[in-house]
Amino acid sequence: MALSAIxxxxxxxxxxxxxxxxxxxxxxxMKLAQKQASLDECPHIGEEAAAALDSxxxxxxxxxxxxxxxxxxxxxxxxxxxxxEERFHHPCGIAIExxxxxxxxxxxxxxxxxxxxxxxRVGDMYGVDLVAVRDAGNGSFGEAARVAxxxxxxxxxxxxxxxSAMGAALEAVGSGxxxxxxxxxxxxxxxAALAKEHSCPLxxxxxxxxxxxxxxxxxxxxxxxxxxxxxGAREAGQVLQNETAIRRAALNKKVRELGFPTIAFPVGDxxxxxxxxxxxxxxxxxxxxxxxFTDAVGILPMLTTRLNIYxxxxxxxxxxxxxxxxxxxxxxxxxxxxxxFSLTYYIVEGDVSASKVPVWVVVVDTEGTSVLxxxxxxxxxxxxxxxxxxxxxIEEKVNHKNIVIPGGVAVLSGKTEEESGWNVIVGPRESSGxxxxxxxxxFS
Amino acid sequence: xxxxxxxxxWPAAVSTVTLGATAEQGGTRTxxxxxxxxxTLPFLNFEQETPNxxxxxxxxxxxxxxxxxxxxxxxxxxxxxxxAQWAQKCVEEYGADLICxxxxxxxxxxxxxxxxxxxxxxxxxxxxxxxxxxxxxxxxYDKDNxxxxxxxxxxxxxxxxxxxxxxxxxKTISACALADKHVxxxxxxxxxxxxxxxxxxxxxxxxxxxxxxxxxxxxxxxYGVEYAFSIMERTRLAAxxxxxxxxxxxxxxxxxxxxxxxxxxxxxxxxxxxGWGPQEPRSILWEAATAxxxxxxxxxxLTMWHPEAVALVRRTIDELMA
Numbered sequence: 001m002a003l004s005a006i007x008x009x010x011x012x013x014x015x016x017x018x019x020x021x022x023x024x025x026x027x028x029x030m031k032l033a034q035k036q037a038s039l040d041e042c043p044h045i046g047e048e049a050a051a052a053l054d055s056x057x058x059x060x061x062x063x064x065x066x067x068x069x070x071x072x073x074x075x076x077x078x079x080x081x082x083x084x085e086e087r088f089h090h091p092c093g094i095a096i097e098x099x100x101x102x103x104x105x106x107x108x109x110x111x112x113x114x115x116x117x118x119x120x121r122v123g124d125m126y127g128v129d130l131v132a133v134r135d136a137g138n139g140s141f142g143e144a145a146r147v148a149x150x151x152x153x154x155x156x157x158x159x160x161x162x163x164s165a166m167g168a169a170l171e172a173v174g175s176g177x178x179x180x181x182x183x184x185x186x187x188x189x190x191x192a193a194l195a196k197e198h199s200c201p202l203x204x205x206x207x208x209x210x211x212x213x214x215x216x217x218x219x220x221x222x223x224x225x226x227x228x229x230x231x232g233a234r235e236a237g238q239v240l241q242n243e244t245a246i247r248r249a250a251l252n253k254k255v256r257e258l259g260f261p262t263i264a265f266p267v268g269d270x271x272x273x274x275x276x277x278x279x280x281x282x283x284x285x286x287x288x289x290x291x292x293f294t295d296a297v298g299i300l301p302m303l304t305t306r307l308n309i310y311x312x313x314x315x316x317x318x319x320x321x322x323x324x325x326x327x328x329x330x331x332x333x334x335x336x337x338x339x340x341f342s343l344t345y346y347i348v349e350g351d352v353s354a355s356k357v358p359v360w361v362v363v364v365d366t367e368g369t370s371v372l373x374x375x376x377x378x379x380x381x382x383x384x385x386x387x388x389x390x391x392x393x394i395e396e397k398v399n400h401k402n403i404v405i406p407g408g409v410a411v412l413s414g415k416t417e418e419e420s421g422w423n424v425i426v427g428p429r430e431s432s433g434x435x436x437x438x439x440x441x442x443f444s
Numbered sequence: 445x446x447x448x449x450x451x452x453x454w455p456a457a458v459s460t461v462t463l464g465a466t467a468e469q470g471g472t473r474t475x476x477x478x479x480x481x482x483x484t485l486p487f488l489n490f491e492q493e494t495p496n497x498x499x500x501x502x503x504x505x506x507x508x509x510x511x512x513x514x515x516x517x518x519x520x521x522x523x524x525x526x527x528a529q530w531a532q533k534c535v536e537e538y539g540a541d542l543i544c545x546x547x548x549x550x551x552x553x554x555x556x557x558x559x560x561x562x563x564x565x566x567x568x569x570x571x572x573x574x575x576x577x578x579x580x581x582x583x584x585y586d587k588d589n590x591x592x593x594x595x596x597x598x599x600x601x602x603x604x605x606x607x608x609x610x611x612x613x614x615k616t617i618s619a620c621a622l623a624d625k626h627v628x629x630x631x632x633x634x635x636x637x638x639x640x641x642x643x644x645x646x647x648x649x650x651x652x653x654x655x656x657x658x659x660x661x662x663x664x665x666x667y668g669v670e671y672a673f674s675i676m677e678r679t680r681l682a683a684x685x686x687x688x689x690x691x692x693x694x695x696x697x698x699x700x701x702x703x704x705x706x707x708x709x710x711x712x713x714x715x716x717x718x719g720w721g722p723q724e725p726r727s728i729l730w731e732a733a734t735a736x737x738x739x740x741x742x743x744x745x746l747t748m749w750h751p752e753a754v755a756l757v758r759r760t761i762d763e764l765m766a
């Protein structure tokens with residue numbers, strides 16, 4: 001959070017000497033607050049005041065990077081507690097675990113599988129972000145880390161509480177800026193030294209928030225600036241409270257030791273239970289979630305929860321303009337048109353699916369607004385509908401020239417017929433009327 | 445360093461609403477359900493205990509639903525021709541906190557059952573189970589204005605939750621709630637200002653603010669869940685900040701929305717095409733995950749469909765309350 005001019009002014013010499021080029025200290029503070037001046041323009045500022053202002057001006061939650069490939073993952077940097085206040089900036093990283101007690105070829109196979117997990121949603125591909133290699137304590141952690149690193153571009157989390165095993169694994173993977181998990185009360189000095197030596201981010205695991213803040217402070221003192229926090233709890237209720245406390249402490253109280261992204265380990269008796277708890281964590285502040293399964297059934301809701309929670313509320317989600325198919329439409333199938341606001345499109349898609357009538361939908365680019373909003377803003381007009389019909393290529397897909405427009409814009413029907421040369425049928429006002437509309441029109 | 449919990453103080457709390465009335469209270473319910481009363485954000489027990497846990501209403505349709513996906517058919521096909529048996533199964537086998545009876549048979553586009561016929565369905569369900577009831581119309585305003593007074597009267601004194609009052613159609617249902625001592629659902633289309641407006645309209649009719657539950661049309665995971673989630677968060681923050689017109693418990697329609705999604709509807713074979721895994725766990729988890737997000741938004745009543753999704757969400761509520 002930026003400092004106000006008055007807060008900055010408290011730290012200035014208050015001599016109004018004018019050596020900075022501004023007549024008074026208060027005026028200089030106002031320029032600083034607006035970022036029109038920099039602190040070193042004041043020759044008289046003391047070291048202590050400069051440090052205080054620097055740390056106060058720093059973002060309340062650090063942004064850290066795991067990995068150094070094209071798949072490097074940025075985390076943290078969050079500025080709000082609620083997505084409607086602004087947006088969440090860096091989507092929660094999803095990690096899948098591989099245990100080092102698997103034979104090397106199985107570690108490779110699993111790491112490859114994790115690297116290749118990908119699902120399509122509205123034209124985009126989504127996958128997981130990290131491969132977490134867990135030290136099973138059988139002496140092959142370094143080897144497992146090495147083959148997992150070689151299996152793909154996803155960055156790694158190296159998981160061991162044993163500094164010598166961690167050191168060996170860091171040597172084995174060479175570079176790649178993996179996340180070290182974890183420094184604990186028992187090994188913080190050794191782990192911090194490893195993080196510094198290898199320039200890697202360091203995760204801290206503690207028993208509770210107080211110990212977490214204390215260990216984090218020790219890591220910062222040791223010169224490790226890229227941290228990830230784990231307050232130790234695994235039960236959903238305590239995890240939620242810890243996550244909330246950490247986010248509030250960082251943003252509202254400027255507790256530097258807690259101004260870092262978090263890592264969570266969902267627990268449960270089955271893939272379904274673990275996935276559900278992962279969704280809990282993603283909905284409320286987790287920076288990384290680590291799970292131990294690759295099943296689509298469990299991964300898909302996690303990817304989707306993340307996608308939804310991290311969308312920018314100021315920029316409406318959109319579907320690509322053009323022709324969309326619902327069911328398997330043929331040349332006789334009806335042609336509908338609507339806007340490219342995702343919600344609008346999904347509602348239409350749901351109601352059309354319920355009707356069991358396969359259709360073509362011409363989606364008009366209205367910059368993600370709904371039918372009536374787009375109509376009012378003149379983004380959904382006879383002209384834009386006609387242009388969308390033309391550019392979509394729908395004419396080659398069907399043997400008729402009938403298009404159904406939303407009932408809410410019935411007023412556009414005459415003009416749209418003129419502009420497009422298509423016969424316009426006015427559909428229902430509400431999408432929920434589509435199934436009965438189709439019945440009345442005799443579509444099946 | 446010493447660490448201080450970042451506790452926040454909130455000037456107001458959510459209203460507390462009890463659904464259902466026992467014999468002593470003028471009804472025939474054997475149990476009641478109390479929701480609301482939160483004085484902090486969901487499950488932040490370090491700040492304030494959560495006074496009443498969120499509850500799950502299982503939905504029962506008063507006629508056999510058409511084209512339900514296989515996992516729902518497997519759960520309900522033995523009872524879905526009879527709303528009383530269906531409700532009984534939900535309560536006795538699946539532990540429903542309350543039953544949400546959907547008067548789908550009244551829909552003029554479907555069976556178009558008469559007000560007396562649907563009122564018989566209400567009576568049958570009231571007799572079959574002892575838990576409180578949500579009674580929700582068919583969604584056709586004119587028809588709902590015909591059936592709701594008759595159904596409301598059939599359940600007079602039971603303190604049912606009646607759905608729903610909307611900006612363009614709130615008078616009849618408000619009058620029902622007043623006349624027969626029920627609670628009503630105020631519905632808005634993902635719009636916080638319209639939600640307030642409906643509350644103002646309904647309270648102007650004389651409905652007590654403690655007899656109101658708020659409902660914003662919901663979207664499923666992957667289909668706009670974040671809109672409903674953020675609206676819930678904003679509503680709850682406004683409530684805790686002292687906005688009395690938004691200070692009521694909230695309801696989300698989870699089952700109906702989640703089961704419209706492709707992720708829930710696609711069969712094993714169709715889902716395999718996308719690499720999505722088998723339908724049963726996929727659809728159940730989709731419903732449960734949608735519900736769980738709303739729990740974090742501050743939702744107090746979830747209406748749900750699949751018994752296993754209900755069980756999963758109940759366990760999540762247990763964990764979050766702990």
